[in-house]
Amino acid sequence: MTNTLAPDARRTFRDRYRRWTTPRPDGLPNRAVVGVPLGILGAVLVALVALGLTGSSTGVVYDLIRQGEDPALIAGEPEPIRSDEWFVQTSWVISQVEQDLPPRNETFPGGMDATVQNDLPTTDWSTLLRPHLWGFFFLPLDQAMALKWWLPGFAVIAAGYLLSVVLMPRRPATAAALSVGFFFAPFFQWWYLSTTLYPAAWAFLVMATAVWCLRSRRRRGAWVLAAVTAWTTAAMAVGVYVPFIVPVVLVSAAFVIGAVLTPGDESLPFRRRVGRLGPLFAAGGAAAVVMVVWLITRLSTIEGFTSTVYPGERLQKVGEGGWSELAQLFGGFLSFDLGRTAGKPFAMNMPEASTFFLPGVFLVFVMAWLLIERWRAERRADPVSIALLAVGAVMLAFLFVPGWDAIAHLLFLDRTTSSRLRIGFGVLSFVMVLVVGAALDGRRSRGAGRGPWWVSVGALLVAAASIGMVIWRVHRTGGLAAYLDGISGAEAGLGVALALLFLFSVLAFARGGVTAGAVALLTVSIVSGLGVNPLYRGVLDLRETATVQAVQQRDEQEPGTWVGITSSSLPTMMLVESGVTALNGFQGAPSAEMWAQIDPTGAAEEEWNRLGMVSWVLGSGDPAPRNPYPDQVQMTFDACAPFAQEYVTWVLSETPIDSACATLSDTVQEGPTTMRIYEVQK
Structure with a gap:
């Protein structure tokens, strides 16, 4: 009996499938063929957002601030090469959240137009054109980041599916x-x-x-x-x-x-x-x-x-x-x-x-x-x-x-x-x-x-x-x-x-x-x-670290401009995400006010007038920029130099600073990394 019914069952399934996929008289797919799969896709998107799951590689810096396994990492490994995502975009997104989503981010002196570069959420009307950013207005950070991550990808699936059934409706x-x-x-x-x-x-x-x-x-x-x-x-x-x-x-x-x-x-x-x-x-x-x-x-x-x-x-x-x-x-x-x-x-x-x-x-x-x-x-x-x-x-x-x-x-x-x-x-x-x-x-x-x-x-x-x-x-x-x-x-x-x-x-x-x-x-x-x-739960929010909280506390006590001395990406990310005024970060259109302070004569414009990451290392005298790569602007910092004396109040550094013009204000042990906060002595 099984052998007799199986072919009949298969024929019944094929007949039902043909009826379900029957095109409209004009040859276009029917409502069910369009709507049901796209509805399922939408349900998957809602589930991923509700769970706060992303593919973010922000966990690449977890080993710099914590010991042991990253509890947010579910599967895979963070990719350092995806720095446009974890180093640039995510840091600026968290900075925007910290500053209440302004159209002009005030991290760099003179500010940065947040409505053009780095795909950032803002209260500007143009965010209406970016539906993947809407979650930052009503969702917790992890869920908002999940919507930002998945919606563009699911748009590709949905649009590709629609074109496919328009041309092959059955x-x-x-x-x-x-x-x-x-x-x-x-x-x-x-x-x-x-x-x-x-x-x-x-x-x-x-x-x-x-x-x-x-x-x-x-x-x-x-x-x-x-x-x-x-x-x-x-x-x-x-x-x-x-x-x-x-x-x-x-x-x-x-x-x-x-x-x-x-x-x-x-x-x-x-x-x-x-x-x-x-x-x-x-x-x-x-x-x-x-x-x-x-x-x-x-x-x-x-x-x-x-x-x-x-x-x-x-x-x-x-x-x-x-x-x-x-x-x-x-x-x-x-x-x-x-x-x-x-x-x-x-x-x-x-x-x-x-x-x-x-x-x-x-x-x-x-x-x-x-x-x-x-x-x-x-x-x-x-x-x-x-x-x-x-x-x-x-x-x-x-x-x-x-x-x-x-x-x-x-x-x-x-x-x-x-x-x-x-x-x-x-x-x-x-x-x-x-x-x-x-x-x-x-x-x-x-x-x-x-x-x-x-x-x-x-x-x-x-x-x-x-x-x-x-x-x-x-x-x-x-x-x-x-x-x-x-x-x-x-x-x-x-x-x-x-x-x-x-x-x-x-x-x-x-x-x-x-x-x-x-x-x-x-x-x-x-x-x-x-x-x-990777499959990651939300993003790694450096505002939760003791270092960023110490930075914010010092800045509240005495507001000023910060410089991050880098041997890794950590000081730059921490300063950007903290929301304080800082001279570190990835710049799009260079801030005229910031670079007028750093290079008032414009002699080094060839080095700094570029889209790229602005970072600092210790050196002597006023800032001397160089470009390790076309999209990197590395500056030297001397706390006793006229530039630092006039414009810089605080320094966040992974390495000790031996300078008569920099006084150690705080030391924070962040997992295996020691972070130091210095105050520039005028």
Whole structure:
């Protein structure tokens, strides 16, 4: 009886699943396919926020202030290389909380515009454009930090899922696997910031909204999506990180142009198709108005940032890439090992070496074959596929073909870099998987079959060749034996398994097995990206340390300006988070008042007029700045120098200070670290 009922049960499940996923008459996904998975995703987000869980690496300094195991660390290890998150952003966020979320943070003398740099919560109206920061107005710090951490990432999953079911409405499970796998891409995990994640979410939303506008006969859904797109446009734009924005804008623009040029089932004239994009155009216009207002109201800050020596207005020449850049682009199967190799031999660190798994790029052969077949059968082109192939060619040309800098400048491509351009290839690969998958689904529904094997094998062989090229490049740059030195047999086996599983995903997508390919891609992405960031309970709040409390107590008794003498990141983080006036911290647009005090003649402007971390070490005489790295400004401090005598009241130091002008006020034993507070004697 079991053998008789099992097939019937499976058929019943398939029938119910087909009914549940039946598209609307216009071909768009039904309400349940859109709403149920997104509702589940929202519930997971609420749970993570309620528990106060983040992927923060602030625990990297725990061993400096406490003995034993960090009780907030649930799984994984903090990543020191993620200093943009744990050293820069989180310290300034806590400083904002300490100062009651002012639009202008008063840590640096002269203050810092907190509405532009470092993704900070403020009481300024522009925080309405940053929903991931809203929790700081009504949630405890740990829960607010959890919302800040997860919302941009979940926006990528939600937008990727929406685009997937818009193009493949009968495949919600496949869409979920693809979007979650995309979120776990090593590139996102190593660059995990809202400035990286929102551009991808925006691109998916723009493409999904465009298709919805073109297909839907009812306008309400189109206007709702357009409103969300407008909001996401503003959220992306206020991040002001152009190198990640430009590539995804090019990919989404190419897709939308192709979609408008596609007649569709109704064969509407071109003018009518453009008219249907009215909600999307309105969204773009509204977002543009908001952004113009935002830019005008903080123009001086933006001008100060763009006029810095570093990064200033950085432009990259076209065609400067080579085999190394190509290996970085296609080296996803080695991403699981970036922590051990510290990004070598691909780049100077793990984020710069990280990339996406790019099965869609190898579907070029399948897409080209589909284009030819469609032309032969119907004498019609596929504008979407042509546009995607064109934008992919443009991005590759930017990396490897010199001589067209003027055109690249018009396209804003020279505002990005070869490593940042990978986000464009990641989004392009995702979309190409969907377009090819939808086309092959359509062929099967018409009884046309999957297509010839030689096309699929061609895609597989090129993907295998890319893996071979990466291995060859590793051998040429440092030696394969040296690369494998220290890796265990199990880890080497894992690398081989990931490469094979990735090749399987390419073959599956090429044959129309979108679900199998999505599951394989989800697996390699999770294995390669899941362990990058730890699972952490909230953040490490240094305001709870005895040192910061002593700093705040001394400053209340005698307010003044602080300097932190650093041999680690700890004094800078403590001063920033304490909320006192200090000369340490990561600066965006340099404070004119602060640097007029430090360098009144402007003789050292080349060294300090840059985006970077300002820190201090002991020295003689007035401050003498130097740049250990382009984004670091290291100053020397002498308590007897005229600058210190006039402007500095307190010094927080990890090392003893032997100076007639500095009197020890307090010594605090912070775990294994001894922190000293000195008062400058006038």
